[in-house]
Amino acid sequence: MSKLAIGSIFGGICCLGLSVAAIPFQRWVIHRQVAGIGAISCFTVGYFESERKKEEQRAIDLWNFYQEQKQKKLDAAIEPVIAAELVQKEEIRSKYSVADTEEEMRGNFTVLQVDRYGEDWLRSQLPQPEPETETKTETIETPEPETETQEQIETLATKKAKLLKLINEHEGGWIGQLMQKPLLIYGDMGSYKSYFASFLALCRHYLRGHQIISIADPHFHQNREASWKCLVSLGTSGYGANQNYFAVGEQLNAMYVRFATRTLKDKPFTSIWDEVTGYSSEEGTIEPAKKLIRKMVGDPRKANEAPILIGHDNTLAALGGSEGFSKSRDRGIIQLELYSDSENRPLFKGTLSGIKNGEGEFVDAQKVSIAPEWIRPEWVYELFNQQSDPVLEPQKPPIIIPEIIPESDADKLDRILNQPISDDYWLQEMSPELLDRAIEMRNTQTRQVSESETGILEVASVDTIQDKESRDFEIQRLVAEKFPETTEKALFDSILKYSETCRSASKIIKSCLKCSHSKSDSPRSYKNVGKPVFTYLVRKYGEASLIAQFADYLDKE
Amino acid sequence: MFLPFQKPQNPEPIELKPSDSLVLKRYQNLNSWQFRSLFFAIGITASNFVRPNPSYFWFYVCGVILGGLALMFFPPTDSSYQSLWRTAGISLYVGAVLAWWDLLKLLQWWHFVGVVVIAILGLFAIGLGGRR
Structure with missing residues (x-):
């Protein structure tokens, strides 16, 4: 506040007092008049002073206001720049963080491998630089013999004849009757359905010139590298991966369109339809599946298409729910039932219905078998795609992928922990310079540790190893003594089986090892026998997921 | 044509x-009170100057009244x-009195009654003038 303005107020008030207070009036009139003029002067000065101050302050406020506005606009303008810079910094930071982690992993890998196999071995495993252009130029410069095409044709004919001969000579040539009609393959899980469908599709492709138009399989993501591997290699498209039944439904509709538009003169098609049993209950396939059997019975021949259906049953309900077509199904579709054992392993046996004998009569439930040494998709594929003929492999069990087993977290953990490819990955990532650095770091760390704590570590490790060995020996003796009728592995198997349904360690100990809390002095006491035996077995035979499942219990020990 | 709900095409920036x-x-407060005090002091000073000279009394009365009326009824257009x-x-009148x-x-x-009656009649006259 201005001193002049305040002072003028006080002066003015004083003057006003003088101008009204003095009495009698006549004697003090001059004083009163002068005081009045003084008061007017004081208030006038004060008024103009405060007016000046007021305007000054208004100007300051305005200037501050505009500065604030400017700052706000500036902030708004630079905000995206700052944000972008922040993102950039974060990216750089994460890049360095990844590099640090990789280096740490590489170092750990090196330490592990050097400890296991030695430095020389590790160096020998590093990817060697390949001699570059020589091989390529050689390959390019080598002139192709002109007669090769003719030779190829001859070879192809020979291969066809070989396959045809095998088909015709196998149990009366029933496989040869599956080349043109729609086929339903059904059976339990692991009964070789998909592999046989793949084999048959390849036979049709190479012997009859069929184009394998599509594979509709809700488990395509699981079967791509297994049963459909050879078909995928031929360029066949798969639909419905990850149980996408809508994609399967679209393919069904596309097939119906083909039935309506194609003729016998068109190129023959083979389409494969896996998991048909589920079509009638999945939203994406309910509607198109209702027409499936009716269409299969009437339409494929004139459209020159021979679909292969794969399911778990041959009932109408399981095949889309087309009611009233059971007889037509039996006559229009060849049905092959394949068998598997209790552990979902194929028995390579089955029954065949729907083919005709020499007199045109339908054959019902003819027993058939599959020769796994050549009735395999890989065998047919290799026959037609390799220079040398594939060797017949007697008794070679095919690799069967379980059909619907989504990978659990525990399985994933096992897979990651036991993944053998990780070594290859780190070897590929490693260069001699990086290896040198990692080994140098490892040697430095080892030296430091050995200098400072060698004595303590040695004592501790020797003690620990000795303790562990003696404890394991005691428990082995305990198992032999308390469970004489069985073995460690058998005990562990029963624990493993029970752990699938029960997550409580104490219940498993009570049920599998027959140990109870109540009898502390009994031969199978929970505390003295059950708990140590359980811990020992799980730690010795259990995979990472099982140990993780009972980690809390094992840590209590 | 003026449309009451039409949006202005080029709205001026606020x-x-x-x-x-x-x-x-x-x-602002200080300035306002000094302004009022100034006219209060003018009223007092005008009275102090006219008392020893009764021949100018009516000139003084007219001047004060007209001055006060001018202040009250002809203020600047700025509402503040x-x-x-x-x-x-009002301060001028109070100081003069x-x-x-x-x-x-x-x-x-009766002096007071007369002042009140004159004030009421004055307000009435102003009200009549305002209706025309």
């Missing part, structure tokens, strides 16, 4: 104004100054 700060408000000028006019305080004891009841 000019942002700063709100008055506390310091500014304090200066209108109430200030009206109260300044207060300087006679030693003679106010001579006033009788």
